[in-house]
Amino acid sequence: MKKIKPRTLSGFMELLPPEQVCFDTIIRRLRKSFSAYGYTSIDTPLMEAAEVLLAKGGGETEKQIYQLSKGDADLAIRYELTASLAKYVTLYYNELTFPFRRFEIGKVYRGERAQRGRFREFYQADIDIIGDGSLDVLNEAEIPSVIYSVFKALGLDSFVIHMNNRKVLSGLFEILGIGENSGDVMRIIDKLGKIGKEKVSEILTGDLGLSHSQANDVIEFITYQGDPFEILEKHKGQNDLYDTGVSELLALKTHLAAFGVPDTHFVIDLSIARGLDYYTGTVYETYLSDYPEVGAVCSGGRYDNLAECFTDRKMPGVGISIGLSRLFYILQEQGLLNDKFYSAPADVLIIPMTDELTHAIRLATSMREAGLRVQIYSENKKFKVKVAYADKLKIPYVVFLGEDEISKGLITVKDMTSGEQTTASASILTKGIKDKIETKDKALFS
């Protein structure tokens, strides 16, 4: 039979079991953090009618979208989760209760050239709060508070949530007389971190035709080094939108303290613009302080009209997206995935020492009923191979069950960490193992 070379497509993350355990732990913690704030999960299809998925226009991304036909249907595979959300809230509007807090953790696809740490298939974890007609600004403070608790739950401490308000920038542009160029200027400012302020200034005065004085005012504003409220104060009273933005930023700062986000973990950063036109209020970018070169690991903001391609109904919202596969890749690269993320596939391996297996199976069953994760090793291999199996998988306890133990109604347990061996009744040792596992879990996962 001709063999086919087994391979996984480049840019498609596929993990070995121990890494997968860590990834699953991350997802579990994300779900828990989102749930603590009352977000509910949804699970939208990966494939949609191309028309639905591309309704908003994919922009730069559009040429990366996987598309296919089946019968007479033009289908597309989702490249982010927002279009699916817009469809969902419009389609099920009558069944949903607003404000609608949802999270979705799912795979998305982009047919871009695969690079180190960039993926073609990757997980995004999105949270959004969608209002019906209106949405209170308090929600704009809730989102970074969720982010803070997510990153803390992942055992990270060196991260800072950078925040700005698009009203402030749009208002400033009106004050400076460049309001008509607002979208383009936002997109250039958004590149400040990547291309530096000389280059930004060059494009503003070149391509966008700003005067040197206008460009300087923009640059001075977005790169201001002191307390941002000093420079925010400078332009106050000249533009209503600007003034609203400033008071929203002030409220955000106050609320975040009440939400328990320490001021070491967020900063008002007037250079944060976000490239997309549809943001209208607070915008967010989260950076890992020790790895600034990886860029933002989580971004989002407030928008006023989620589903305008589908409905006239106004549905404002605020949300963020975490590029989960990329975040995982970084944690892995930096050696940040430790024992707190990993657990062995089983707590106990039972090695029967007799041909008759009934006692071993019964023991496994009773240990499982007690809440332990148990494997039986029944392959016909040398004793050494059997113990090596537990060792390789880091299974912490091995039970030996021989004639002698069975006749006496006892079992022998080896603690694989200490090497210590104990013989006693199954019920006593089951309880002992369970207590140790729970104590360890509590210490690790608290």
Add this chain to the structure above:
Amino acid sequence: MKKIKPRTLSGFMELLPPEQVCFDTIIRRLRKSFSAYGYTSIDTPLMEAAEVLLAKGGGETEKQIYQLSKGDADLAIRYELTASLAKYVTLYYNELTFPFRRFEIGKVYRGERAQRGRFREFYQADIDIIGDGSLDVLNEAEIPSVIYSVFKALGLDSFVIHMNNRKVLSGLFEILGIGENSGDVMRIIDKLGKIGKEKVSEILTGDLGLSHSQANDVIEFITYQGDPFEILEKHKGQNDLYDTGVSELLALKTHLAAFGVPDTHFVIDLSIARGLDYYTGTVYETYLSDYPEVGAVCSGGRYDNLAECFTDRKMPGVGISIGLSRLFYILQEQGLLNDKFYSAPADVLIIPMTDELTHAIRLATSMREAGLRVQIYSENKKFKVKVAYADKLKIPYVVFLGEDEISKGLITVKDMTSGEQTTASASILTKGIKDKIETKDKALFS
């Protein structure tokens, strides 16, 4: 702006939030049951090189597979999880420890005509144990034991796991002199439940050219009404393969008792053949006793060569697959999804009665720290609308926080089930709510 009609493709299951909670509960319980037996999770890409996914040949299914091209790559979207597993164990052979117990819960795609309860995008939950060179038969008893514990964990009791052994059927066919037709005969027998024994007999003697006596012997065997070991005994001593199969069935029966599977929940059913050629030992089909018309909800078996399209290395295995979306659809249709599967998106809704929100936010933060899931309702709506929000989402506790409470350092909690209202300190009421939620969870999820 021209509007696009929001829609979800037919055959793509998309759930409303309360249903999604139930679906998520099911997945969580599956994961827990699989973990109790030491299975580890893997997460393979949905898209693979077409050559890899179709290596084994999709048979009937092949024309239903979604395929696409991107650049010069021919890609296919997975239609089940076995090809991905075969690739995975071959590709990562050196990093894996065998026997390798893995589960994968993921979406698969089939571009078939959508029908009621049939899906184009659906979840499969697969477990398999893969050996390296050999795999002990005990594993063939473990699989139905996992199935039993999964279905029990889903709150189901009226189900029966039907089991047979392909060695018995293959051996019988050799005894009857129809060994060369074995694969075809299996495929026809597999249809017994659907087409009835007259039709099976007709095809056996017609298309397959069996004599009437041969066909009668086959039919008599597979529809035997008494203790199957009676008829199994009848043919013993004539064929080694047959005899091995019979002793494996006997061992299976004994082991299942030790695994804690009561004999009300499994049956040796000599008509179970499974259509696919690659099964070589025990085969399984699970039926819901009260809904026989829906057919098998979970099937699988033992195979001797998982990855022969990729490698010369022999990797025998045993596994089963649950059609999860279909099972969910049945549970939903039959009204079997009850309070045990559902929980509200939050335990507590805080309704601030003042413009100043700091106290409400602080209270939410401290309640979350205590382990409660908390939402703040901050929209500017009438009081009635705010309470109705909690009502619609079935949030069990609502906190009112007005000037009066704030000045006295107290909060008022309304129990939405009893209607009872209590005013006391936040710490006392937080503890009270937490205790009640935990007691309820314990009662529900034990």
